[in-house]
Structures are given as structure tokens and as C-alpha cells.
Amino acid sequence: MFFTITHTHGAARRGVLQTPHGAINTPAFMPVGTQGAVKAVTHRDLEALGVEIILGNTYHLFLRPGAERIGRLGGLHKFIGWDRPILTDSGGYQVFSLAARRKIHEEGVTFRSHLDGSEHMLSPEGAADIQGHLGSDIAMVLDECLEHPATPERARESVDRTLRWAKRGRDHFLKLRDRTAPDAFFTNIGQAQFGIIQGGTSPDLRKRSAEGTLEVGFDAYAIGGLSVGEPIPLMYDITEQTAQMLPADRPRYLMGAGTPVDLVECVMRGVDMFDCVMPTRNARNGQLFTSHGRLNIKNAEFAEDMRPLDEQCGCYTCQHFSRAYLRHLFQAGEMTSGTLNTLHNLHFYLDTMNRIREAIVFRTLEELRQNYRRIFPAQTADSTLEG
RNA sequence: GGGGAGGUGGCAGAGCGGUCAAUCGCAGCAGGCUGUAAACCUGCCGCCUUCGGGCUACGGAGGUUCGAACCCUCCCCUCCCCA
Numbered sequence: 001m002f003f004t005i006t007h008t009h010g011a012a013r014r015g016v017l018q019t020p021h022g023a024i025n026t027p028a029f030m031p032v033g034t035q036g037a038v039k040a041v042t043h044r045d046l047e048a049l050g051v052e053i054i055l056g057n058t059y060h061l062f063l064r065p066g067a068e069r070i071g072r073l074g075g076l077h078k079f080i081g082w083d084r085p086i087l088t089d090s091g092g093y094q095v096f097s098l099a100a101r102r103k104i105h106e107e108g109v110t111f112r113s114h115l116d117g118s119e120h121m122l123s124p125e126g127a128a129d130i131q132g133h134l135g136s137d138i139a140m141v142l143d144e145c146l147e148h149p150a151t152p153e154r155a156r157e158s159v160d161r162t163l164r165w166a167k168r169g170r171d172h173f174l175k176l177r178d179r180t181a182p183d184a185f186f187t188n189i190g191q192a193q194f195g196i197i198q199g200g201t202s203p204d205l206r207k208r209s210a211e212g213t214l215e216v217g218f219d220a221y222a223i224g225g226l227s228v229g230e231p232i233p234l235m236y237d238i239t240e241q242t243a244q245m246l247p248a249d250r251p252r253y254l255m256g257a258g259t260p261v262d263l264v265e266c267v268m269r270g271v272d273m274f275d276c277v278m279p280t281r282n283a284r285n286g287q288l289f290t291s292h293g294r295l296n297i298k299n300a301e302f303a304e305d306m307r308p309l310d311e312q313c314g315c316y317t318c319q320h321f322s323r324a325y326l327r328h329l330f331q332a333g334e335m336t337s338g339t340l341n342t343l344h345n346l347h348f349y350l351d352t353m354n355r356i357r358e359a360i361v362f363r364t365l366e367e368l369r370q371n372y373r374r375i376f377p378a379q380t381a382d383s384t385l386e387g
Numbered sequence: 388g389g390g391g392a393g394g395u396g397g398c399a400g401a402g403c404g405g406u407c408a409a410u411c412g413c414a415g416c417a418g419g420c421u422g423u424a425a426a427c428c429u430g431c432c433g434c435c436u437u438c439g440g441g442c443u444a445c446g447g448a449g450g451u452u453c454g455a456a457c458c459c460u461c462c463c464c465u466c467c468c469c470a
Binding site: 030035055143145227229235254283 | 418419425426427
């Protein structure tokens with residue numbers, strides 16, 4: 001994995017990340033394809049949109065169809081028919097999102113499967129093994145995504161456990177990479193592994209987590225545990241502080257964020273990579289991102305509106321279909337509703353990243369930020385401070 | 388002509404003397420989704436409301452009762468079966 005920074009503007013960086021399956025222009029947005037599929041769209045759609053990297057999930061793919069099976073079939077890329085880069089999350093987010101179905105202990109996390117109720121254990125070593133079978137270009141170390149709010153004791157305990165897991169996860173990954181583990185199995189010999197900084201909303205714990213994780217030493221680092229319900233301005237502050245603690249010559253990945261405004265704000269704080277379910281999930285739920293803000297296609301006001309979602313948008317959906325038709329498709333529960341809406345939202349997100357990369361080169365990020373704040377007023381730092 | 392069933396809020400369909408402005412579902416309206424248990428979830432859904440409540444309601448008209456969507460009488464209207 002090679003990371004080259006070509007331009008900087010303030011804390012923002014414009015770069016290129018080389019992986020075994022090709023290059024990624026950063027700052028990058030990675031659509032989420034949890035089960036080896038970005039919901040509602042085909043790989044051909046993603047390629048046409050210019051998607052350079054997608055996410056898969058260790059937990060989901062481990063439960064179904066099984067990591068070893070994917071390994072036997074030649075790895076995740078071959079299995080799903082996608083030859084561009086893939087990043088796999090470790091299952092750390094499921095520690096948070098499936099809190100009711102899991103138990104954390106020193107060894108790892110025990111999950112009760114959301115599919116059939118069966119019990120499964122995910123350890124730092126196991127997560128590395130699974131991702132080795134999957135053969136993603138970037139593997140994430142198993143962490144504990146801390147909930148918000150959390151007591152100081154709970155946060156401290158969680159950070160330290162994540163650090164111990166980081167050491168174990170990294171050691172095991174290196175053994176696999178060096179073929180010194182008994183059943184080392186990599187379908188992608190050039191796989192990189194990212195460490196994850198936790199620490200909730202405490203600057204001190206973030207520092208502790210960053211120092212410990214850097215000491216373990218990963219190929220690059222992610223900021224985890226944010227956009228889990230904390231106030232947005234606080235999320236930006238923690239992102240900024242944490243990003244500054246990370247090596248300047250490695251990509252920085254803010255996990256799980258965010259809204260279009262989050263993307264701009266966090267690039268300006270030094271983030272290079274993002275992933276978020278928002279464009280895809282919200283699309284299926286009828287919420288579209290446009291140059292005029294969020295548009296809820298479910299609303300009755302669009303029933304006879306023959307205009308495109310966004311007259312400034314060049315996506316397939318906006319080039320061919322009206323709001324009236326898209327509303328009808330949603331109301332009727334047609335599958336193409338999710339598809340057309342997803343194509344639009346992903347286009348909006350990728351276009352946002354294009355604008356961001358361009359604004360770094362031309363040093364116009366502040367202008368872009370003001371523009372996005374104006375379009376999405378409810379998501380700006382200022383308005384979320386109250387209450 | 389004979390016999391039977393039934394008319395409840397947009398639809399469908401419970402309720403069968405008070406706890407019913409009326410179960411559940413669908414449709415409708417609005418909101419929420421940030422490393423996806425999410426084509427999901429939440430709220431509203433007779434009229435008015437200062438959200439406490441007020442008003443009008445269960446085909447129509449009478450009646451019984453402290454009290455009726457629920458019981459009785461008559462009327463109107465559907466549907467099914469046999470001729």
C-alpha cells in the first residue's frame with residue numbers, strides 16, 4: 001500500500017492511495033456493501049458512477065456465506081465479481097449496533113447471530129483470519145465501537161481493551177502475512193491493515209488511544225467511535241484533534257461518517273477516507289440529497305412534479321425520470337425505486353468528493369464549506385449546538 | 388315468488404348494553420435514518436383544539452334503558468341460495 005499526497009490546503013490533503021486492486025483518489029468516499037453488495041445497485045452501476053472502493057463486513061460475511069467458503073472460491077473480489085479495491089470492516093461496529101445481542105470479554109466478542117440466533121465468537125485474531133480469507137485490500141483491526149454517552153470508567157476500560165486487541169490483531173495479521181502462522185491463508189497477499197483510534201468524546205482518551213495504536217504500528221489509521229449520536233460540533237472537534245495525532249504520510253479514515261456537510265468539514269480537519277450508509281440507506285427510504293438540500297420523494301407535493309430530482313444533476317436518474325415518477329415508484333414499492341434513488345444519492349456523494357478534491361487543488365474549500373452549509377442548514381455545526 | 392345473510396370511519400373488517408371516536412390490517416400524511424439485523428423505524432390518520440379536552444358519529448326514523456354501534460319497531464338498501 002502506497003499513499004502519495006499531491007496537494008494540501010490547510011489540514012486537507014489531496015492524494016492517491018495505491019492498493020493491490022488499483023488506485024483510490026483521496027479524499028475518498030466508500031459506499032457500504034456490507035454483504036458483498038451495495039444494496040439496490042449492480043457493480044456495473046458503481047463502476048459507471050466512478051466508485052473506486054467499496055466496503056464489506058467481516059461479521060456479515062463470516063455468518064453468511066462464511067469466510068472460508070469465500071476463501072475457497074478465490075476471495076471476496078472474485079466471489080462478488082468486483083475487481084476494484086475493497087475495504088472490510090472488522091465487526092467492531094456490530095459491537096455497538098448489535099449491543100443487545102453480544103457480550104464483550106477479553107478474548108473477544110460473543111455474538112448471537114441476527115440470522116438464526118446461534119452463538120459466534122469474534123476475536124482480534126479471528127477477525128484477521130476472516131479478512132485474510134476474504135482477501136480485501138484493506139482489513140480493519142477488531143475494535144470496540146464505544147456507545148455514546150458512556151461513563152468515563154466505561155470509556156477508559158473500552159479504550160484499553162481496544163488497545164490490547166489492536167496488539168493481538170496486528171501481531172496475528174503480521175504472522176499471517178509472513179506465513180509464520182500454521183494455517184496462514186491470504187487471498188490477497190498485498191492486504192493492508194488499519195488500526196482504529198477510539199476514546200469516545202474524551203480528548204485525553206483519544207490521545208491515549210492514538211499513542212497506543214501508533215505504538216502497535218499499522219499500515220494506516222482510522223478514527224472510530226464517532227457519528228454514534230454525539231453532538232455534531234463535538235464530533236468535528238474530536239475528529240480534528242485525533243487526526244492531528246496521526247501520521248501525516250498515511251491515509252486517515254473517519255469511520256461511519258457522514259452527511260455531505262460532514263465530508264467537507266472533516267476533510268478540512270485532515271480526513272482522507274469516509275464510508276457511510278447514509279446515501280444508500282436513505283435512498284431506499286426515499287430521502288434524496290440534492291443541490292437544494294434533502295428532498296423526501298415520499299411527499300405528496302411531488303405527485304405531479306415533472307421536474308427531475310435535481311436539475312443540476314447529471315446522474316442517470318435525473319437525466320431520465322421525474323419526481324412524479326420516482327414518487328410513484330416509491331409509493332408502489334417498486335424495486336427500481338431503491339435502485340434509481342441509490343444511483344442518485346451515490347452520484348451526489350461522489351460528486352461531492354470530486355468537488356472536495358478539486359477545492360483542495362484550487363484552495364477553495366472554505367467556499368465549498370459555506371455552500372454545503374447553506375444547502376444543508378440542519379447539519380451545520382452552528383444549528384446543532386442548541387438543544 | 389320462497390328462504391337466508393348483512394348494512395360500522397378511504398378500503399377491508401372486528402366490536403354486539405357502559406372501560407368505543409370505535410381492535411388489527413391496508414391505503415393515506417409527515418418525520419427519522421452517519422464503520423447496514425434498515426426496500427426499515429416512529430408518529431398522525433371523523434371535525435375542532437390553548438392538546439386538558441370539546442363536538443358529531445356506526446344505513447334512516449322512532450323506541451326501551453341511568454346509558455345503545457350493540458336490544459325492539461318500521462322504513463330504505465345490498466348480497467347469497469331455491470324457484
